[in-house]
Structure formats: C-alpha cells, structure tokens
Amino acid sequence: MDLIERLILLSDTHYFSKVRQLFEAPLKQAPEYLLLTLSLCKPNRGVLMVDELLSLLLPQFLGNHINSILVLQALWRNNQDLMIRSICELCRHDQRIMNLSRVLDITQEVKESLMPIVDCEDYYFAVNLAILAGKRDFLHYDVWLARRI
Numbered sequence: 001m002d003l004i005e006r007l008i009l010l011s012d013t014h015y016f017s018k019v020r021q022l023f024e025a026p027l028k029q030a031p032e033y034l035l036l037t038l039s040l041c042k043p044n045r046g047v048l049m050v051d052e053l054l055s056l057l058l059p060q061f062l063g064n065h066i067n068s069i070l071v072l073q074a075l076w077r078n079n080q081d082l083m084i085r086s087i088c089e090l091c092r093h094d095q096r097i098m099n100l101s102r103v104l105d106i107t108q109e110v111k112e113s114l115m116p117i118v119d120c121e122d123y124y125f126a127v128n129l130a131i132l133a134g135k136r137d138f139l140h141y142d143v144w145l146a147r148r149i
Contacts, residue, residue, distance in 0.1 A: 008050055020049065038050060061075070088120060104136065107133075
C-alpha cells in the first residue's frame with residue numbers, strides 16, 4: 001500500500017503519464033488487489049490519478065465480474081463512502097452497467113449496505129432505490145422516511 005500511495009503522490013507532478021503507465025499491469029492482471037488497495041489509500045494529493053483508476057476498476061466489479069461479490073464485500077469493509085459514491089455515479093451516468101435492480105442485488109450480497117446506500121445524499125437516487133426496495137419488501141417506507149426527515 002505504501003508504494004501505491006507514493007505513486008499516487010508522484011502522479012500529482014509532471015510524472016503523471018509515467019506513473020499512469022506503471023498502473024497498466026495491475027489494472028489488467030490484478031484489478032481486485034489494485035481496487036482494494038486504492039480503497040485503503042487516503043492521499044492528500046493525486047486525486048486525478050485515483051479518480052482515473054477507480055473509473056476503470058469499479059465498473060468491472062459493480063457489473064458482473066466473476067469475483068465481484070467478494071471484492072464488493074471487502075470494498076464495503078474498507079471504504080463504504082467510496083462504494084456509495086461509485087454506485088450513485090454509475091447509476092446516474094451508465095444504466096447499462098449499474099441500474100437500481102443491480103444495486104438491490106448488491107445490497108443483498110453485501111450485508112448491512114442497503115440502509116447506508118438509501119441514506120446517501122443523492123436524493124433522486126436514494127428515493128428511487130427506496131421505492132424499488134420497498135416494492136420488493138427489502139425496506140419499510142415508514143422507517144426509512146422517519147430517518148430521512
């Protein structure tokens with residue numbers, strides 16, 4: 001993890017493209033490990049590199065990757081905020097990869113994730129997900145609304 005953090009910090013200089021090239025192999029050969037390592041990093045610089053890498057990695061695992069459930073469970077333990085932001089972002093921009101039904105499927109596999117996800121600050125997303133979750137009897141509207149108001 002220390003090496004990854006150092007590379008991220010270095011990417012905030014004129015070495016961005018060289019550092020980006022160093023991530024090509026892990027992106028292709030070990031995306032699970034790279035994603036989980038990035039989820040643990042808290043760099044104060046280099047966010048452009050982190051955002052770029054996450055935008056390439058997260059759709060794989062939020063979709064139907066062979067290891068997606070195990071990776072998402074570990075990601076949830078490491079960094080819930082990152083996972084919630086990513087789900088909201090993908091639902092907003094790419095319905096082919098992430099739709100509300102897929103989000104509900106994920107919340108059934110990643111225990112204790114439904115309430116924090118429907119409590120997110122993206123109200124449009126949260127309300128639509130809560131409606132679908134209520135229709136499938138995964139969520140009680142009255143309890144959810146009482147928490148939100």
